[in-house]
Amino acid sequence: MRQAGYWLEHLKKHFPLALEGQDLEGVHQVRVAARRLRVYVELLGWRVLRDDLSRLFRGTSRVRDLEVALSHPLPPGFRDHLKESLVRTRRALPELLASSWTRPFYGPWPPFPFAGGGVADPKAPGKAGRGKAFRIPLDLPP
Structure with a gap:
């Protein structure tokens, strides 16, 4: 199993490709x-x-399904319908990828907010009165 940090970088790397729509x-x-x-x-x-x-994952499902379907031979009328549907569906993709739901996965801070060795970190964000924030390992051992 690859480490979480690898998949986070993989996600960040592929956001622009997903938005461009040129590469399936x-x-x-x-x-x-x-x-x-x-x-x-x-x-x-x-x-x-x-x-x-x-x-x-769910928000990108329709785009992926349409891309896969269009990569196969289809009757012309059905192909045209799917192409139009893909254009409409792709229009919603930038909003999804830039939403507050997905921003944490490509923003300046990782979605795994406490990366480190699993020990208390006084510099980590936390609420006053709730004790110290803990750092959770981003890259778990295999």
């Missing part, structure tokens, strides 16, 4: 990275991030 792998690789990262957050029990990754 862009959306596919965003979905692959989202699924792999979801495994880590499920293992850590982080529901909020799991839901964010699930929304990203």
Whole structure:
């Protein structure tokens, strides 16, 4: 199993490709990275991030399905219909990828907010009165 940091970088790298729409792998690789990262957050029990990754995965599903369908031979009328549908569906993709739901995965801070060795970190963000924030390893051992 690859480390979470690898999949986070993979996700960041493929966001622009997914937005451009020129490479069929862009959306596919965003979905692959989202699924792999979801495994880590499920293992850590982080529901909020799991839901964010699930929304990203679901939000890109229609684009991917249409891209795959259009990569195969189809009757001309059906192909035209799917092409129009892909154009409409792709218009919503930038809004999804720039939404508050997905911004944490490519913004200046990683979605795994406390990366490190699993020890208390006084510099980590935390709420006053709730104790020290803990750093959770970003790259879990194999």
